[in-house]
Amino acid sequence: MGERRKCVLYYMLVRSLTRSLWNTVRVEKRTLASEPSKPQPVEKDGVDAVQLEALDRDICLVVDEKDNFLGTATKRECHKVGDDGKILLHRAFSVFLFNKRGDMLLQRRSSQKVTYPDYYSNACCSHPLYLDDKAEDVITAARRRLHHELGIPLDHMDPELFTFMTRVHYHDPGDGVFGEHEIDHVLFFQGDVKVKPNSNEISEYCFVPKSEFNAYLPTLEGPITPWFNMIRRHRLKLWWDNLHRLKELAEPDKIHKFMTENTK
């Protein structure tokens, strides 16, 4: 074999070894060990007590198809699938979080979640609530939940670092008992933040580099949430490629109705 060919082969071997080592390190999953000092979650009728409490305590915002605020209902009332298969339409948000390098935080919902337990999803989803006699602003709600679910200090999340990308109206029957019917406000956030997840909410998380994302998804050991899948299919690549100019691509006045797809 000629010297030049040997050199090329050697270079390719070193490059592929370095790459596979790099990938392993960069998408390393962090499974959260349960802390023995903490009391174990108590169940009532098979449902985790902490999650159960939120179902009847959290007051969500019921909206019409144009996202106009109509009134309030509990989180339970907003997710219960009726005998006719209908679910009350309410306002929600989904945060996609990126570090400064541009890697995206992917999380696995804990087994205690009432809706979509053990599914993989974007950084944080929840609802603006009715608090102090008024509808909570979506970015305030997102910061509140990022702090609660991922332990991100509030002072690491300047409201200016969020971009309100668009809204998505979708319906998903979930497990037939609890599902989703939401106008989901999609927020992008970029910044280096300290993460200390709440194990009642999240069982694993990792930061996925854009170049690894498509290959990484099929290796996940569970399904992905319908809303994450929908945004992934219709907008994620465009927005991820353009983290530096998101404001130009934002469509906050639109309410999309994308087709729902199989989540696995």
Ligand SMILES: C=C(C)CCOP(=O)(O)OP(=O)(O)O
């Ligand atoms: C699905 C969306 C977009 C909102 C609901 O998310 P979650 O089911 O994660 O809400 P919480 O229980 O965390 O409030």
